[in-house]
Structure formats: C-alpha cells, structure tokens
Amino acid sequence: MARENLWMRPERPARGPQPNYSRAALTEAAVRVADAEGLEAISMRRLATEIGAGTMSLYRYVSGKDDVIELMVDAVVAQYLPEGTVLSGDWKADLGALARRARLTMLRHPWLAPLAASRQGASPNRLRLLEASLRMVDGLGLGVDEMLTLIGGVFAYVNGFVQSELAEAEALRRTGLDLREWTALQKPYLMSIIASGDHPMVTKMATEGGRAYGDVEERFEYGLERLLDGIEARLPER
Amino acid sequence: MARENLWMRPERPARGPQPNYSRAALTEAAVRVADAEGLEAISMRRLATEIGAGTMSLYRYVSGKDDVIELMVDAVVAQYLPEGTVLSGDWKADLGALARRARLTMLRHPWLAPLAASRQGASPNRLRLLEASLRMVDGLGLGVDEMLTLIGGVFAYVNGFVQSELAEAEALRRTGLDLREWTALQKPYLMSIIASGDHPMVTKMATEGGRAYGDVEERFEYGLERLLDGIEARLPER
DNA sequence: CATAATTGAGTACGCTGTACCCGGTTTCGT
C-alpha cells in the first residue's frame, strides 16, 4: 500500500527493456473512452485493449486505477488555461474568463466536474492553474491566504454550478433512458405533488416557470457576476 | 429497463404476504454504513446482511442500487431544513441559514456532497427544500425563473465549497493513508516545484501561507456572504 | 558476459450488480 507519488516517478527509468506504451497514450485513451461512454466505462481491461496492451501491463505505468483518474483530470484541466493565455490585469475579467473556460471544459468532458470538485492534490496542470489564478488576484492588497479564499470561492461556484447543470444528462446516462422516457417517469410524481397542494411555490414553478427556465449560460453568468461583484465590493481600498 | 418512479411505488401493495423489511430500514442501514465506512462500502450484499435479509430480497423494496442512493440522499437532505423551521422574512438570513445547515449536514455525511451536487431529480425532501427556498426569496420582485436562478447559484456555491473542503479527507480515505503519510508523499513533489522556480506564487503560498490557511468556516462564510451581497445589490428596487 | 532492473502479460481471487428462478404466503374474485 506504500504508494509513491505519481508525479515524482520518472517516465523512463534506466535498466530494463524500453516500454511499448506510455502514460500519454494511456491518458489519451482514457479521456477518449470517458468522453464517449462515461466514466464508468473506464476499466483497466478496457483501457488495456484500447491501447493494445495486456491488462496487467498498465500497472507498469500507473500504480492503480486511481492514478489513471488523476492523469485524466490533470490532462484535461490544462484546457482551463490554454498555452499562451495573457492576463489583462483586470482581475474580474481574468478570473471570469478562467471560470468560463473551466465551465466549457467540463461541459466538453462531463466526467470531469465531479472529479475536479473533489480532488485537489498537487499535479502539474493544477499547479499551473493555481499559479495563474494567484497572479490574477495579486496586487489587490490581499494576503496569500485571502487570495486562496477568493479563488476557492469562485471555483466552488463553478464546480457546483456545472455539476447541477449536468445532473439531468447524468441521470439519463445512468438510467439509460432518453429524455422523453425520463420526463414521462417524473411527470406523474410531480403531478401528484401538485395535486396534494402542499407545495404551492413548486406548483407555481411547474406551471408558470419558463421551459428549461432561462438560458443556462445566463444563469451561470448571473451567479458568477454576482459573486465577483460581492467580492469586489469588499476588496481593501487602495 | 422500464424502471418505474421510486417515489410513486407505494410502500405496501395489496395482495401478497406482508414484508419483513422496509425501505426505511434499508435506508437507515445504508446511511449508517456510508457514514462509517464511506459510500464505496455500500453494496447490496452488505446492506442485505446488515438488515438480516437475503441479497436479492432488497430488490423487492428497491429497483436497484441507484434507488438506494436516491433514498439515502432524500433521507439525509431532510436535515437541511429541520421540521418546524420558521422563516424570518429576511431572505439573506433565511437562505444563509439554509446554506449553513446544508454544509453541516454534508460534513456529517461526507458521502452526500458529491451526490447532492449531481442529482436533482424530484424527491419528497428535495421538493420540501425547494418549496421552502422559493418561499424565502418570494416577494423580492423576482419571477419564478429568477428565483430558481438565485437559489441555484447559492446551492452551487455550497455544494462546490463543501466538496473541496472534503477533498483532502476523501483522498485519505481513498488511499487508506493517514495524514502524516499523505503529506510525506506530497511534500517532495511540492518541493521540486518550488525548486524549479516556475511557480513563484505557489512557492509564496507554500512558504508564507498560514497553516491550513485560515479557518474553513471563515472561508465558507466569506464566499457565501459575498455571493449574497452581490445578489442583493442587483435585486429590483421596491 | 553475468547480473540486476525493468517490461509484458497470463492466471487467479474476491469482490460487485442483478437476471432469473422457485417455493411459500396472503388476498381477491368467484
């Protein structure tokens, strides 16, 4: 159980035969499969056949499935901050843009949101991201701890929002139903709630709420901007 | 695969012999096991032995493991809003209190946060919660859709924050390491990052950042209050 | 050139969720 740190192990040691595969290939395959079929389609056997290796060979590159997940997250999180991104110096604009790219990345890789939300061990691209985020809010008169609190708050919102945004799609994938069947299943229950009369506000929502209530984009922006506004209002004056 | 809606199926049908067990007992056992040993300790076999039933008997009460999860979430989410909670009429105070109770509940049941964040199908207690939340922000001059956007934003923040708050503890459970071993594993990597000189802000953080950087409570409050402030500032004037 | 280190991969173990049965029990329709 004495697992070594994934990011410390050199890709290529000295003595033995040269490897046929690579972490990069493994990561690429994992991301591809998860994108197409969801995170639960990822298995060591599946990944092995995907790259043409024997199952147990993967363990030469990675100390277990958890490392594969770690590699996937680190690989994809890089997209939050494309190479060559320059900072405008306007912290709200910079952090907002980062948040929006984070969201779009998670929408492209729907398996990412829950993982990103609940893992925060150090990894190359996560550290790159942290470095850039800290630079965005540097010079506002905040201490390092306060900067971390600020950034943490924004990412908390983004992660939480995207997860709930993806919740319905997730439910469809989990159950294997399509949207029509799904709503057909939920409707009678909601109807019974309405009929009971115990939930007037929910009833109002179900009857007069706009279909797919407002643009999702718009809702994301609303929360993000309110949060940034609220932060700005309490920044130390300079 | 034609799964019926969990919440529509009556607990007790008409014809057959009376059941030995119950959804309530199953739910109680599931929550207890997950609290003590984590969500991955939950298996149909384990739950069955826990309540003294045969494995397949559980399927008389529940259409699959996913229903068990649904029952667990619904049961625990009830604690967000204790029976008899009265609203003050101050939406910020009410919604803030709800957010704080939600966080405390998720800390008591660490398996809840990821589930709550990514499931939002209708269920009795979730609907009760939604009803109460809507009542909190009713009368502010917002339409139903705008109320939902507001509430959704706050819960996004809470869910995201608690997940990241629990991330370290989660990592320990996943790996089976204790905190000492874990940091001993992370440290050399962080050291190598610092030594590389490519991440000055991260270095600053690692060297002068307060240990466990500030009270977690304080960080939660900071983000929550900034978000509520920002929302308040843009409410329609009345 | 022997040796130590490393890779590739097969086999096997103990888990998992659940489809499919069957025998017993209770209630309903007649």
Added chain:
DNA sequence: ACGAAACCGGGTACAGCGTACTCAATTATG
C-alpha cells in the same frame, strides 16, 4: 370455500471489476 393472482424471501449464476502474484523476455550496467 377455493383456485388464481399477486407478492415476498432468497438461492444460483453470470459477466465484469481491480489487482496481487508470478514468470519469461529484454536491456543497460558492472
């Protein structure tokens, strides 16, 4: 009163999972 229908408890079985262990083949080092 009695067959039928509906339901409960649960055993068996299957496909799939992560990974510990093992061993032959390969390579750089002494």
